[in-house]
Amino acid sequence: MTDEKCGKADESFARHLRKAHLTRPTPAIPSQFNAGVMRAVRQEAEQGARWPAWFQLAVWRAATASTAAAIVAVLTFSVSMRSVSLSDTDEASWFDDATSMLAFDQEFMTAEDIEQL
Amino acid sequence: MDASSDQEIIREILAGNADLFETLVARHRERIFEMLTRLVPAESVPEVAHETFLQAYRSLASFRSSAPFEHWLVKIAVRRAHDYWRKIRSARETPLSSLSMAHREAIENRLSDENSTQQESNESLEAARQRLDRGLNQLSPADRMVVVLLHLEERGVREVAELLNLSVTNVKVRAHRARKKLYRIIKDEG
Numbered sequence: 001m002t003d004e005k006c007g008k009a010d011e012s013f014a015r016h017l018r019k020a021h022l023t024r025p026t027p028a029i030p031s032q033f034n035a036g037v038m039r040a041v042r043q044e045a046e047q048g049a050r051w052p053a054w055f056q057l058a059v060w061r062a063a064t065a066s067t068a069a070a071i072v073a074v075l076t077f078s079v080s081m082r083s084v085s086l087s088d089t090d091e092a093s094w095f096d097d098a099t100s101m102l103a104f105d106q107e108f109m110t111a112e113d114i115e116q117l
Numbered sequence: 118m119d120a121s122s123d124q125e126i127i128r129e130i131l132a133g134n135a136d137l138f139e140t141l142v143a144r145h146r147e148r149i150f151e152m153l154t155r156l157v158p159a160e161s162v163p164e165v166a167h168e169t170f171l172q173a174y175r176s177l178a179s180f181r182s183s184a185p186f187e188h189w190l191v192k193i194a195v196r197r198a199h200d201y202w203r204k205i206r207s208a209r210e211t212p213l214s215s216l217s218m219a220h221r222e223a224i225e226n227r228l229s230d231e232n233s234t235q236q237e238s239n240e241s242l243e244a245a246r247q248r249l250d251r252g253l254n255q256l257s258p259a260d261r262m263v264v265v266l267l268h269l270e271e272r273g274v275r276e277v278a279e280l281l282n283l284s285v286t287n288v289k290v291r292a293h294r295a296r297k298k299l300y301r302i303i304k305d306e307g
């Protein structure tokens with residue numbers, strides 16, 4: 001076979017593989033799928049008092065708002081942190097959880113994003 | 118609720134109404150299943166989809182409203198698929214070489230008396246899928262994801278880099294090497 005013919009055969013073979021890949025039949029969604037996810041989510045939510053709702057909202061707002069709004073959100077967070085550390089008897093472990101959450105989310109947020117927070 | 122209110126739902130969930138997460142699951146599960154079907158074996162799609170949604174819930178506070186929620190979810194699904202292959206690879210007990218030898222023999226028997234190029238064009242899509250999967254199984258998890266997203270799904274280099282958290286250069290280099298390797302594996306098999 002000439003090089004040109006080989007090239008064309010390869011190209012057609014690659015197209016065939018691509019078609020095979022793209023036409024994979026999607027499996028049926030199990031009837032209990034939503035229920036399974038929500039059971040796990042509720043378990044997380046129950047344990048999730050680790051990160052109070054106001055903290056999560058502050059992080060989310062900071063990540064989605066403009067720079068100015070982000071500063072306000074962070075200041076709000078700082079003030080809240082102070083009040084938490086004054087009132088929360090378990091502030092050390094709470095703070096560990098909060099910082100580990102930020103570290104964990106580095107998967108989705110760049111170092112600059114975290115710095116901006 | 119309509120499609121434009123994902124953000125409103127997210128705000129409510131973050132304010133403590135975890136039950137509303139089910140609305141997001143119901144709204145996006147089909148897309149995630151469809152996407153994962155092309156990234157992991159069919160029997161593992163529900164499990165990886167479950168992990169995708171759970172991870173999304175855990176990281177919801179880091180979601181940015183500048184991009185649609187579904188884009189963010191797809192990114193999580195791609196990374197969970199990558200993790201899936203990493204786990205499979207580290208847990209694999211059967212040496213790949215012996216698997217590929219057995220498959221090679223079967224294919225050689227099947228193709229022995231016909232021109233291979235002719236076979237390729239006549240090969241059923243299912244057989245092509247199986248052959249492709251055997252080839253992909255021999256790539257590293259990261260190379261596999263790059264080849265699938267870039268060459269099979271024809272996504273852009275920048276998008277693949279972002280999805281896999283790699284640099285654009287890294288994606289290009291991996292793609293080049295992995296494509297050549299996959300080509301060699303599949304051709305040798307045929």
